[in-house]
Amino acid sequence: MTTGTKEIPTPTVRRGLLATAWRELKRAPISAWFGLAVVFAYVFVGVFAPWVAPYGEAEIVGAQYQAWGGQHVFGTDQLGRDMLSRLVFGARNTIGIAFLTTALSFLIGGIIGMIAAIVGGWLDQVLARLVDVLMAIPQLVFALVLLSIFGTSVVNLILIIAVLDSTRVFRLARAVAMNVVVLDFVEAAKLQGENILWIATREVLPNILPPMVAEFGLRFCFVFLTISALSFLGLGIQPPTADWGSMVRENATLISYGDITPLLPAGAIALLTVGVNFVVDWFLHKTSGLKDGH
């Protein structure tokens, strides 16, 4: 990982990352293809939301609870806003917030976890015990407690979930980094007098990347579901921001009339998490060589 490695050719990587990725993709199962397609479609819709959506995010364009068809493909919601447009903008808001939260949680948990593994000693012990205690409270319950104190806002939501979720990231980062920090090149870097952040990002991080990437996918799903659940409970993303969890809640009464509109945002959440899970499942199978026993 230090300057020495540059002279040594490593054939598997040198084939070109894209070529390798394509070769793996061709052999990927249908479920992985399906997952990738779903993820790309969501990202596309989220990024280009204002061009995809026929109406504005909070624009009132018709009567309340209009039926499907005509000008409004999926009808209108409880305030007369276009359902399809809300769904499209919901992709941007819900996925964006969940992604930001997961990234923040990896930044916090990953760095502290690697530092705990590198430094070791009492710092490691104190952090590990602290995380044990924090993890002894179910995450959704803990989030509810913190939201009741700090109040419900998007910033609070992101910070609270990111901090709570970083305990899980810390656990994994610390556990996998433990195996790396005992290796010679980390020792060498320590003797060279490199500072701890340098060791963490240049020596340890590249070696723990595959499990962390897979974990990112899983954590994203979990964070995404937690935020949607909180929004559904009315304690997450607040109106008039279009968000799938709150949209289910706002239109839930339609279910008792046999209308499936509230299932659309719920289904949008479900489809994305299923897609991401399929991709992660395949990735885990590839990187860990898990072949189920025999």
Place this chain on the structure above:
Amino acid sequence: MHPIVRTLLQRVSLSVATLLAVSVIIFLMIEALPGNFASAILGQSATPERVAAFERQIGLDRPPVERYVVWLGNLLQGDFGNSLASAGSPVGHERTVMSLVGPRLKNTMFLAGLVAVVAVPISLALGLLAALYRNGIFDRLVNLTTLTSISVPEFFIAYILMLFFAVRLPWFHSLATVNTDTELLERVARCTLPALTLVLVIVAHMMRMTRASIINLLASPYVETARLKGLSPARVIVHHALPNAWAPIVNVIAVNLAYLVVGVVVVEVVFVYPGVGQLMVDSVSARDIPVVQACALVFAIAYIGLNLIADLVAIITNPRLLRPR
């Protein structure tokens, strides 16, 4: 002292310590409240006298350590204090947190128990079958189905069930309204849909974990030996694999029942079931901190307790710990 007793005691004291630490965190919530707690609750327009009276009433004028000790002492006697939603009302009309949480706790435990009774046998059986016929069609189908159902939100499953089995086909109640007078059978009937939702989620989790631990077990050398000796598959499983499988199986059950603790919050809200989860959500909206604290503590106790039971069973059934060298 027998080493196993020592291990058990260590594990129990670890749980007690964790629980104490959790209670400190939950207690510190009020300290962490930005700004003045009393005026946050009573509103900006409250007079200074009223704020002072309120602070005296809930003991905010004393130092935190003293308050924690008093608070913990009261908790141990089952006194969680008064609900803040009734704080403004004259003395004698306040509702204690216990009177709010108590009956709802019974409802939640009833629902969770119902789910556990149905879900545990089903998922153990399915997990075992998937492990025995792994990589076959059945296994792949089950794998895909369970992966799908663990990754969708609970309210999605809940509303689908409600739409099809309560609205389109009026077989079950769409709302699980029960009270203390509801008969047992009627109670079960009204809880069908919330219970079914949780069963679907839990079975998926539990089955996957059962499958993984059974496969792990079947790959071990002594099972291989037993099979090579020519024993029948049934004998290999019942006599050789099962004695070592109790710990992972109990662990799977406990972890999933602990998961149930959280899943119940959303499902209770969907079906308007009067349980602790719904109470907690309502109290968070109303910022009724003592009730939120009590609910959080109830959930934490259930969670820590279930994990403790799993570990204790794992210790007791571990042959290596039972007969140390």
